[in-house]
Amino acid sequence: MPPQTGKEDVFVTPAEHGDPLEVLPPQLQKERQRLEKLFTVDTEMLKKITKRFGEELEEGLQKQGQNIPMNITWVTSLPTGQETGTYLALDLGGTNLRVCRITLKGGDAEVEQEKYSLPSSIKTGTSDGLFDFIADSLQNFVKDHSSDSQEDGELLPLGFTFSYPATQDRIDHGLLQTWTKGWDVDDVEGKDVAALLRSAIEKRKIPVKLVALMNDTTGALIASRYKDPETIIGAIFGTGCNAAYIEKCRNIPKLKSYDQNISKTGTGNKDDIMAINCEYGAFDNSHKVLPRTPYDEAIDNESPRPGEQSFEKMSAGLYLGEIFRQAVVDMWRRGVLFHSEPGRVDQDGKDRKNIEEPYTIDTEFLSQIENDESEELADSKRLFEATVGLPNGENQLKPLSPDGQELLFLRNLAQLIAVRGARLCACGVSALCQRQGVTTGHVAADGSVAIKHPHFRRRWEAAVAEILDSEVGKIQLTSAEDGSGIGAAVIVALNMAK
Known part of the structure; x- marks a missing residue:
């Protein structure tokens, strides 16, 4: 399999029209290159993350109180x-x-x-x-x-x-x-x-x-x-991220601390099984391997629990829209975006929120932008105008109304974040596949990102194949029942x- 970069999914128009991102002004081109470097997770990095994932999974099975708890x-x-x-x-x-x-x-x-x-x-x-x-x-x-x-x-x-x-x-x-x-x-x-x-x-x-x-x-x-005996893992890719799988009891050393319950449940034989709830949203809380951006760090620092759930904060649906908003606000404050003259302050946008307010943009917003097929991205423009605004005087907001070039740039950013999220989500499941020695099977997924984002499955399956050096589709994402x-x-x- 040829080396991957994680950039192959970046939005372009049909070849006869050329790549619209190539006509962006120099300042946006420079920002585009900076953001691609920040958010691209190539195959080498995927494998590095997955290796560390495997180590933390094993630590959680060995004893209580580990970073990934591997709950019985x-x-x-x-x-x-x-x-x-x-x-x-x-x-x-x-x-x-x-x-x-x-x-x-x-x-x-x-x-x-x-x-x-x-x-x-x-x-x-x-x-x-x-x-x-x-x-x-x-x-x-x-x-x-x-x-x-x-x-x-x-x-x-x-x-x-x-x-x-x-x-x-x-x-x-x-x-x-x-x-x-x-x-x-x-x-x-x-x-x-x-x-x-x-x-x-x-x-x-x-x-x-x-x-x-x-x-x-x-x-x-x-x-x-x-319903499906080929299911090997249950996963959640939604507000949070997590997975569960079946482990042999003989591979769970910490089970010894449950001697009384083992005798009651009959899990003392070497071939007995136990479902393990990994709770791997806390993977790499020590920040040894995950490629965090300044926007990921800001989300962590401003969260109710700084230093916890590091992996979840980079890949789960609750945070993808906030990563996008953090990047947009940063570029607006640096004068990169939204140079147009201040617009009127209208009264029909009572539900519009200040772009500076955390979590005003969600993952569904990103999905709508990325999948906008309207002429000149008119639907995305209306979405921005209806959802968020820029401060324009005391307690007043003007509609955030990106111009055509900014819309192209912002769609590219939405895609970079979504692609990175899907590729990171592939790491935990790939580590479980490696642990079990399985090369085929179904990963039953629930959650808003897995179900509602139209490109998540394709991107996720491709990343799993890269990590496991296998054909795309050997490990398939299915809908959890x-x-x-x-x-x-x-x-x-x-x-x-x-």
Whole structure:
């Protein structure tokens, strides 16, 4: 395979029209070259990152408290595809709470669900505020989706998908290690989130029984194995990034510290298995190998948890738009962008936000810019004007309205950031493939970036092939079969069958 640079995906128009980026003015050309150098991750760097990834994965299996925690899940069996029954599932993600009623039908599933938007105050509020919100939502769902077949006094089994790193001593228990995805709820870290939820449920006398706690990546892995036996890894490429896989118990030295639970779960034989929730968003917190830019460093420094989740802050959906915004603001302040005369301050843009305000641009914004096929990028221009503005006097904003050359330049920047994100996301999974010695299989992915970005899969599969020196498509990205819902139900079914 020829050496790659990671630049092959940079936007150009059809050959007969030439490369529009070549006609950019000298100052923008210079910035384009600077940004390409900053954001390009070539094959050599991908392999270097993946090698270090493998080392940190092994460290996490050796003992507790490592950078990548490699959390024990107590999911010790794989689905046959014949599991049946009706179960409830709670999914606490980065932006929404989802409550589901899942009916497993032996390889298929019927899903009823409601989605509840999480107020921003919840994410940085109190423990009581968070778990009261979850329990109230669950209570409303159970009331609205009651079943005639449910007998009086019958407790519906519940699986709780908690998409944050937790240390589990058993399947229905989990101590929160640290908040991620920008969350910082008071008085939850170090506490058993299953017990906190159980207390809120009991206070309301909701007719459910919490049976299992799991991470969304573990759910994605198990849900996809329920239908697709070629699934080797479950992954999340969305607000955050993570993966789960099946490890042989004999390769997990730290399991020795769980002697009591091993005897109860029957995981003492050399060929027994354990699902591992990697929680690798914290990869390279020591900054030994990741090629961080000044914009990555700024995001880290300004985050609620500086120095944590370094890999996630460079590759996950929560941060890609902010990386773009940081770069744009830097170039505007240096006089590189937006030289046009100040525009009028209009009153119809009440939802428009100051470009200087963090997280005013999201990953969907970048996707829309990159995929704009309108003439002269008119759709992108309207998107900028409607979404963000530049300060123009006290407490006033003018629409941010890039000219034609700036739009081309900004689309190139959006693509550079998206390509880098996809290529970095390939490293963790590639390290797991190398660890397992697998060269083919399906990686079942959930999350907004994997599902909604039209180019992510192609870029990710190409990067995996570069790292593993294989053909593109040997390791395929597939859509996770609702890991936070169906996966939770299947894990509950597997646990109740023991």
